[in-house]
Amino acid sequence: MQDQLVISKGARRFKRLGALFGSTLLVALASSSVIALLFIFYFIMRDALPFFRLEGVREFLTSTHWYPSRDPAEFGALSIFVGSALVTLGASIVAVPLGILAALCLSDILPFAVRQVAKPIIEMLAAIPSVVYGFFALVVLAPLIQARGGTLLAAGAWMVLAPLFLVSTTVASDIVSSRFPQRLRTPVRIATLAVLGGLGIGALLALTGVLNRLVVSSGTNALNVSVVLGIMALPTIVSVSEDALNSVGRELREGSYALGATRAETLLKVVVPAARSGILAAVILGVMRAIGETMVVWMASGNAARIPSPWFNLLQPVRTLTATIAGDMGEADQVTGSARYHVLFAMALCLLAFAFIMNLVSEYVVRRSRKMRG
Amino acid sequence: MNRFRNVLMCIALAAVLCVTFMPVALFAQATKIVIDGSTTVGPIAKAFAEYYMSKNAGVNITVSESGSGNGAKSLINGTCDIATMSRFMKDEEFKAAVDKGVFPVATVVSVDGIAVIVHPSCPVQGLSVDQVRDIYTGKITNWKDVGGPNVAIVIISRDTNSGTYESFESLVLNKQKISDKAEYVGSNGAVRERVQSTPAAIGYVGLGFVDKTVKALKVNNIMPDEATVTSGSYPIARPLFMFTNGYPKMGSTLYSFLNLYLTPKGQEIVKAIGFVPITKY
Numbered sequence: 001m002q003d004q005l006v007i008s009k010g011a012r013r014f015k016r017l018g019a020l021f022g023s024t025l026l027v028a029l030a031s032s033s034v035i036a037l038l039f040i041f042y043f044i045m046r047d048a049l050p051f052f053r054l055e056g057v058r059e060f061l062t063s064t065h066w067y068p069s070r071d072p073a074e075f076g077a078l079s080i081f082v083g084s085a086l087v088t089l090g091a092s093i094v095a096v097p098l099g100i101l102a103a104l105c106l107s108d109i110l111p112f113a114v115r116q117v118a119k120p121i122i123e124m125l126a127a128i129p130s131v132v133y134g135f136f137a138l139v140v141l142a143p144l145i146q147a148r149g150g151t152l153l154a155a156g157a158w159m160v161l162a163p164l165f166l167v168s169t170t171v172a173s174d175i176v177s178s179r180f181p182q183r184l185r186t187p188v189r190i191a192t193l194a195v196l197g198g199l200g201i202g203a204l205l206a207l208t209g210v211l212n213r214l215v216v217s218s219g220t221n222a223l224n225v226s227v228v229l230g231i232m233a234l235p236t237i238v239s240v241s242e243d244a245l246n247s248v249g250r251e252l253r254e255g256s257y258a259l260g261a262t263r264a265e266t267l268l269k270v271v272v273p274a275a276r277s278g279i280l281a282a283v284i285l286g287v288m289r290a291i292g293e294t295m296v297v298w299m300a301s302g303n304a305a306r307i308p309s310p311w312f313n314l315l316q317p318v319r320t321l322t323a324t325i326a327g328d329m330g331e332a333d334q335v336t337g338s339a340r341y342h343v344l345f346a347m348a349l350c351l352l353a354f355a356f357i358m359n360l361v362s363e364y365v366v367r368r369s370r371k372m373r374g
Numbered sequence: 375m376n377r378f379r380n381v382l383m384c385i386a387l388a389a390v391l392c393v394t395f396m397p398v399a400l401f402a403q404a405t406k407i408v409i410d411g412s413t414t415v416g417p418i419a420k421a422f423a424e425y426y427m428s429k430n431a432g433v434n435i436t437v438s439e440s441g442s443g444n445g446a447k448s449l450i451n452g453t454c455d456i457a458t459m460s461r462f463m464k465d466e467e468f469k470a471a472v473d474k475g476v477f478p479v480a481t482v483v484s485v486d487g488i489a490v491i492v493h494p495s496c497p498v499q500g501l502s503v504d505q506v507r508d509i510y511t512g513k514i515t516n517w518k519d520v521g522g523p524n525v526a527i528v529i530i531s532r533d534t535n536s537g538t539y540e541s542f543e544s545l546v547l548n549k550q551k552i553s554d555k556a557e558y559v560g561s562n563g564a565v566r567e568r569v570q571s572t573p574a575a576i577g578y579v580g581l582g583f584v585d586k587t588v589k590a591l592k593v594n595n596i597m598p599d600e601a602t603v604t605s606g607s608y609p610i611a612r613p614l615f616m617f618t619n620g621y622p623k624m625g626s627t628l629y630s631f632l633n634l635y636l637t638p639k640g641q642e643i644v645k646a647i648g649f650v651p652i653t654k655y
Contacts, residue, residue, distance in 0.1 A: 066554075067534075067552075068534060069534040069535070069540075079554070138564070138568075139567065139571075142568075142572075143572075217525070217528050217574055218528045218557065218572060218574075218575075219571070220568065298560060299560070299564070302557040302558075303557055303558035304554060304555055305554055306555060317557045327533045327535065327558065327560060328534065328535050
């Protein structure tokens with residue numbers, strides 16, 4: 001039956017050979033990236049393992065004494081791990097809420113024409129070289145934070161908390177007043193609004209007072225870097241999660257509106273849950289961007305190998321893994337093959353392992369959320 | 375006639391081949407200078423090599439920076455022509471060299487003077503070496519302890535990989551640990567940038583990087599400038615050496631390369647990297 005469709009046996013063989021050749025080529029091309037990854041793993045492992053043989057693991061992970069150039073050298077990298085974690089945490093605090101909200105705004109709230117202009121502008125942020133960000137952080141942001149860090153923080157607190165209080169007091173007064181009979185609702189609403197609003201403004205003013213008194217001794221600190229890294233991670237998060245929100249589709253939104261849901265309900269209870277896996281992927285991509293960034297942290301984080309006290313104090317300088325690798329990597333050490341050279345590879349290995357774990361986790365979460373939705 | 379033309383062609387071809395391969399043949403005999411040693415002196419050697427190679431085709435100079443000790447080792451083992459060193463050779467290195475028939479000769483190519491700098495608004499005019507050490511090791515943490523205002527000192531240091539750090543460590547820190555509060559930056563220019571924008575900062579740079587935007591402190595009551603550094607009265611300074619096996623034969627490539635530091639261009643290079651030239655023309 002099938003033979004009738006084929007012109008001749010020779011042609012069929014030729015076709016099969018062609019197909020085989022094509023698929024082999026594609027497999028080879030596709031696997032080249034995997035092979036590259038394996039090679040990276042192999043070479044980093046090869047230079048990282050001598051460090052653990054020379055110096056052991058304990059000091060590396062538990063001590064905060066980082067004196068690689070002294071004799072005898074000390075390789076306690078705990079403070080550097082903490083520095084990396086702190087900066088990444090700070091960048092996520094800046095970028096994740098801002099990015100997701102911006103994506104929501106772009107996909108569901110702004111009119112189409114505005115969106116067509118705004119999205120490319122946000123994506124432009126990704127095109128700026130990181131050394132430019134670093135220079136900005138060092139030359140503009142650092143002196144600014146030094147001179148009026150407290151005021152800046154207070155302004156930031158107002159910008160974030162004032163709208164938040166406004167929305168939450170409105171919602172709260174709505175909920176409270178709906179419990180009362182009809183004729184009491186308006187006075188109750190006004191009363192709760194006044195009380196909660198007064199409390200909120202009071203709290204904000206108190207916070208402003210505290211922040212205004214802050215003295216920042218050094219502008220190259222974890223806060224500076226967190227803000228800049230957050231801005232750098234922003235385009236990734238906005239762009240990817242906006243795509244995810246867009247792909248939810250019109251049907252779901254219209255179905256929700258048809259059932260009588262408001263726009264807020266549609267957004268929060270339908271669109272965002274449906275796009276959850278895409279948003280998560282966006283967040284992980286953004287966080288990876290922040291943790292892997294080198295130039296900005298090397299230029300503007302201060303690079304002091306010390307755990308801030310208390311640990312969440314973003315106004316103190318920190319040292320990150322990437323900056324240490326970049327700053328300590330000299331030709332000198334390669335020749336002698338000392339522990340000082342291999343310790344950098346040990347750090348690279350930790351970074352790579354972390355990236356690997358993050359990717360696996362995100363894969364797992366995405367797959368599970370897909371399964372749950374069916 | 376035809377044969378004659380063939381012979382002519384052959385000769386022409388041979389001539390062309392000769393001309394094309396002549397530079398290659400010459401290049402194969404090119405003079406090679408191998409330099410190894412200190413990370414502090416390395417930049418001078420590199421800049422000298424770059425300049426020298428641009429002026430003299432057919433000279434090939436390689437510079438590696440594996441530390442003063444390794445430079446000495448290479449010279450003793452005969453694997454380099456010049457050992458760049460930020461310290462003088464130790465007794466045992468000298469002995470090992472002589473035992474192997476190598477006679478190290480030192481040439482001082484420049485002086486490394488390190489200025490301690492602060493913000494121009496800082497009222498402190500000078501410190502002693504001990505005070506500088508106490509600041510960098512974290513014993514003194516406030517400017518009021520050295521006659522300044524009551525603000526915490528922000529310590530700026532070069533990265534531990536740099537020659538300037540190495541010099542500072544050996545001339546000031548005296549084997550003590552630098553404070554873990556010290557902030558590290560990647561270049562002399564970046565130290566200056568941080569200090570000029572931070573009123574409470576203290577930093578150190580090669581003398582060539584001091585300008586009007588920062589204030590250089592007197593150390594042990596001596597102002598760092600070219601005169602005090604070359605005369606040796608400024609305490610945070612040290613000579614930078616190039617060691618050769620015997621003094622190079624006059625007129626040789628090695629001789630003219632080694633004496634590059636005496637030329638105006640050589641002095642210009644030394645100054646541009648932030649060191650102090652030995653001679654003034």
